[in-house]
Amino acid sequence: MMKLKILMLGSSLEQNGGIATFEKLIIKYAPTEIEIQHITSHDEGSIAHRLIIFCQALGKFFWKLIFEQTDIIYLQISERANIFRKSIFALIAFLFRKPVLLHAHGAEFHLTYSRLPKWAKQLLSGIFRRCSGLIVLSKTWKDYYVINLGLNPQQVFVLPNPAELPVEIPQRSNADRVTLLFCGRVGQRKGTFDLIEAFANLPVEQKNCTKLIIAGDGDIEQGRKLVEKLNLTKHITFAGWVNSEQRDKLLAEVDIFILPSYNEGLPMAILEAMSWGLPVITTPVGGIPELVVPNENGLLVKPGDIQQLSAAILSLITNEELRLIMGRTARERVMPYDIKNYVNSLLSVYKSVLTSTNKHILYESKV
Known part of the structure; x- marks a missing residue:
């Protein structure tokens, strides 16, 4: 049986972040019916480094299209410059008459798109x-994509991110x-x-029996300065970026959490x-x-509402029974998102894309 050849372009698999985590999961659990080849089109680093990676990706992309069988071009997109880098790959794929499947991960795509001039939109x-x-x-x-970019609803597939369940x-x-x-x-x-700041607002008694771990890269120094300013150094720890283990x-x-x-978009971290x-x-964003149902598997607070966030934290740290019940419900809620189920859903999308593409090509040939 011939395997579907999927050419996936996205972030470096060594990079931090949700897209790289997603890519590694898909490659690890890919069904036997498909073969995924990955091309790194972006990596963190200097502008020169990013440009080199992009040019190398273009060269590999042309080589694959010219000399190797490729059934679907699978592009991982987010926002800002990423959108335009991937648009170049999409345009090249169109020239080679290859079906292109986009996978939108960007949390702020709507902000990027709203700032574009009319011609760019x-x-x-x-x-x-x-x-x-x-x-x-x-x-x-x-x-959002159907209304703002004029996509056909049948063209858009809803697949929440997967999780590797322990x-x-x-x-x-x-x-x-x-x-x-x-x-x-x-x-x-x-x-x-x-x-x-919400942690700083906790009553002294609860603060003294609570610890906050902040794991991740980014503006760590700014975070440390705020922690020192609020006299929270014995309560809050910065772990830096952590690997999957x-x-x-x-x-x-x-x-x-x-x-x-x-x-x-839909954070891998929450799943x-x-x-x-x-x-x-x-x-309640994106x-x-x-996924998160208030008072069932978690609590939702308004972005930027520090008082509400502090109250939510207090309600959970003072009520162990509520924490345990919500935790069990959270686990049950994400069972359908198990990566083993997800890859089968993704395979169905691949087959749907191929079917629609073949029908389109057949129609064009008759015309």
Whole structure:
């Protein structure tokens, strides 16, 4: 049986962040019916380094298209310059009459698109409409792309991010000290500084029996300065960026996961936390409200509302029973997102894209 040949272009697999995590999961659990080849089109570093990586990716891309069988071009997109880099690959794929499947991860695509001049919006929406399919992380994002970029609803597939579910989760009862975890890029968009200020607002008694771990790269120095200013150095620890093994160790040891973001797609970090049976405190942005149900598997607070965030933290650190119930419900909620199920859904999308593309080519040949 011939395998489907998928050529995936995206972030370096050695890079930090949700897209690289997603790519590695897809490659690791790919069904036997498909073969995924990955080309790194972006890596962190200097402008010169990024340009070299992009040019190398273009060379590899042309080589694959000319000399090797490729069934689908699978582009991982986010926002800002990433959109235009991937648009170049899409345009080249069109010239080779290859079906292009986009996968939108960007939390702030809508902000990038809203700032574009009219001609750039028309160009970008034309490229998106020309693609054979677009995968989005939630129904909310599907509605956005259909309404704002004029996509056909049948062209857009909703696939929330997958999670690699641990076989067993720890018992978290009778904790002497409640540990909170933030995992993501430290900065304003993820609400890290709001979280530090919300922690500072906790009553002294609760603060003394609670610890906050902030894991991730980004504006760590700014975060440390805020922690020192608020006299929280004995309560808040910066772990830096953690790899998947270190992340899982943290998720097994903590009691509550917090991500008070201003913009999101559907964070891998929340899915990972819920898979470890953790209650989540987060915000109703992007696809999060389709996953986190208030007072069932977590709590939702308004982005930037520090008082509300502090109250949510207090409600969970003072009520162990509520934490445990929400944690169990969170684990049950993400069971359908198991990567083993996800890759089968992704395979169905690949087949749908190929079918629609073949029908289009047949129609063109008759015309």
